[in-house]
């Protein structure tokens with residue numbers, strides 16, 4: 001019989017050559033990203049139509065795959081890393097962030113228990129501590145890294161549920177004497193609250209949306225009233241979700257007042273600081289920390305504002321053991337793998353297999369240092385405020401919310417012909433009805449996004465359509481923002 005080599009892996013010399021080729025590809029992509037369209041021209045289905053319906057029968061060379069990335073994938077992308085991408089919560093890709101992702105790939109471990117990779121577990125614990133000290137969260141908070149804030153919230157509410165309705169872990173929710181559980185969040189809070197309620201068997205209708213004030217912060221007195229009303233009706237208040245940096249306007253709920261209500265009512269307080277948490281590192285935003293030491297749980301997304309590439313979200317709990325009690329469950333085949341004295345992160349959530357996410361945080365945070373992170377966050381705020389001054393000095397536009405952190409919401413209002421001494425007067429829309437203005441603002445965003453030159457989003461505030469810009473990209477400079485603002489004005493002029 002002939003001695004055939006096993007299928008194995010790519011020969012080392014060939015692999016080395018491919019890696020060099022890939023290194024050049026990445027460096028070129030990053031250097032020339034500005035020359036790309038921010039968003040594709042593709043119609044739905046156009047990309048899939050160019051892909052074979054069957055996977056290949058035999059292997060293809062890496063060169064062919066890379067060529068198709070250039071031909072099919074890159075032109076079919078919204079380039080979140082493009083300096084003219086001003087949508088959502090900006091983005092956080094940096095050169096060290098790219099290096100950190102590359103480094104994670106060859107190590108490819110499963111960080112489920114301490115034994116399965118001590119370095120992954122211990123680095124995760126260390127990074128959770130670094131971030132906690134950076135943002136100034138008290139020492140009694142300890143955390144766990146998940147993919148997203150939505151998943152962090154789900155776990156926090158599972159703990160709240162177990163404490164408000166003991167033995168739910170064992171018995172479930174049905175077939176027992178259990179009143180409806182209620183969760184409270186402002187009308188500006190993220191939809192992940194409803195998603196968690198759906199997944200936990202609480203039901204989305206049991207999420208009570210509390211009205212916000214004129215600058216989009218939860219009205220704390222209304223929260224107290226809503227809880228009292230529910231109690232009178234025999235419902236069981238479970239948790240309040242307060243937000244530091246809401247998704248539309250980055251507004252910040254009055255956490256100290258909300259925490260006071262939670263303490264009196266003995267209700268779990270979760271703080272969604274997915275976006276705002278990172279900004280607590282900056283001298284301008286120390287106030288964001290007010291009252292958060294009273295929370296039961298806090299989620300922060302370093303993949304939004306602390307420059308870790310997606311995904312990396314930290315859930316902090318006052319006394320992490322509360323989380324372990326709800327989720328620890330050691331299967332027989334892993335019994336030998338769990339060293340009681342060490343942390344086994346699989347005990348802190350529903351996931352068993354876990355990526356080595358801490359590695360990328362370690363690489364990027366060491367590369368930038370605290371000062372590097374803070375300098376970049378301050379630049380985002382500077383640019384956001386600069387855009388706001390341009391908007392304020394143009395009477396065809398109006399700020400729709402105070403500028404918080406890196407978020408600017410504004411609206412084209414047309415020729416109001418109002419005296420410049422009363423810029424804060426609500427738009428009366430002499431030239432256009434409010435409905436027509438809604439349409440125009442929507443069209444401005446759509447047309448700009450189709451142009452491929454800038455990418456923006458729109459949102460609804462008090463039922464009116466507004467344009468939303470999010471500053472968060474390290475490549476976005478003042479000249480880019482100026483160009484974007486010029487395009488917005490020009491597009492508005494054309495459409496109106």
Ligand SMILES: *Cc1c(COP(=O)(O)O)cnc(C)c1O
Pocket residue numbers: 147148149150151190192243245246247272274275301313
């Ligand atoms: C982005 C965001 C979320 C959801 O974050 P994921 O990590 O994508 O789940 C939740 N809350 C707020 C306020 C957000 O901005």
